[in-house]
Amino acid sequence: MAGKVKLTVACGDYEIVRALKEGAVEANGLELVMLTDMGPRERHWRMARRAEFDVCEANVGAYFMERDQGAALASEASGQRGNSIVRVPLTAIPVFLHRRFRHGFLFINAAAGIRAPKDLIGKKVGGTNFQPASNIWMRGILQDEYGLPHRQVTWVVERSEDVAFTPPKDLRIEMIAPGKKLDLMLAEGEIPAMLSPELPRLFRAGDKRIVRLFPDYKDLELAYFRRTGIFPIMHVTTIKQEIVDKFPWVPTNLTKAFEAAKAIAYRRIANPRVVPLAWVRTALEEQEEMLGRDPWAYGLTPANRKNLETVLRYTFEQGMISKMLPLDALFADTDLGDASGSDGI
DSSP: OTEEEEEEEOOOOOOOGGGHHHTTOOOOTTTEEEOSSSSSHHHHHHHHHOOSSHHHHHHHHHHHHHOOOOOSOOOOOOGGGOOOEEEOEEEEESOOHHHBBOGGGGETTTTTOOOOOGGTTEEEEOOOOSSHHHHHOOOOHHHHOOOGGGGGEEEHHHSOSSSOOOOOOTEEEEOTTTTTHHHHHHHHHHHHHHHOSSSSSHHHHHOOEESSSOTTHHHHHHHHHHOOOOBBEEEEEEEHHHHHOTTTTHHHHHHHHHHHHHHHHHHHSSTTOOOOOOHHHHHHHHHHHHHSSTTTSSOOOOHHHHHHHHHHHHHHHHSSSOOOOOOHHHSSSSGGGTTOOOSOO
């Protein structure tokens, strides 16, 4: 590894990064220390508050906020050390490790009488915290597609935000009382609805008091994709600006390595002996027919630009950034353009 630039890379333990983690793919000129044992909340918090990693998969909205504020915030150190703020400038490479459709993550109390999103006007809606990319996307979709203005809802949260911000005066955010849980509040009818990045605990346990507002969510998500071309980007891959300034070649080499790892993942999951699902090949063929051969495409392709510009607009409209930022200024130039994803897929 002599002469190579050593970088810590914090990201999810995804199939599309397995080849990097296991060393089957190497990034030219780089020694990557892959840190994949953290959940998204821990990873985002540690990067946003302490800037612990050189490269980090991060909430797309939080990244826009950090850039809008001028730097990534690594806020309050805890314990006896007192409070401090460290500012570490970031950029990003156009590698999007996590995407997910979100219509299936709006839950309601079965007895609340909520039949359509507009029924939530003037109501309280839970949501872990305000900033998760999943919630940014779904609030935007609910406003754009279903006529539910996000500022006509009181957003009830259970934890603090990763990136500090001052909500606009007409944006209503309330913190629940200590010891309360949003999924229990939903089940007991204390709140009528909840946006959740993941499936709520009681829903997973089979609690019939919690149901999806959109039980036919897959059909709606597919219709949304066919209408907009958007498979929502949840996370971007951030990198400390000081690394790019010192080694301008790093973003391109790093992006190429992620691309090569993804190509191996696609080939691997196409083997029905690898994935323990009876109809895995059927699912893969269905996905290719509906979403194309590379749904996880990297690079600032036209489709990805529309995707990112949409969530950027949502982040602005929801009061988390002060202005619309130029998309090209938010990403390092990796020289890949719209050629990303064309090889080995």
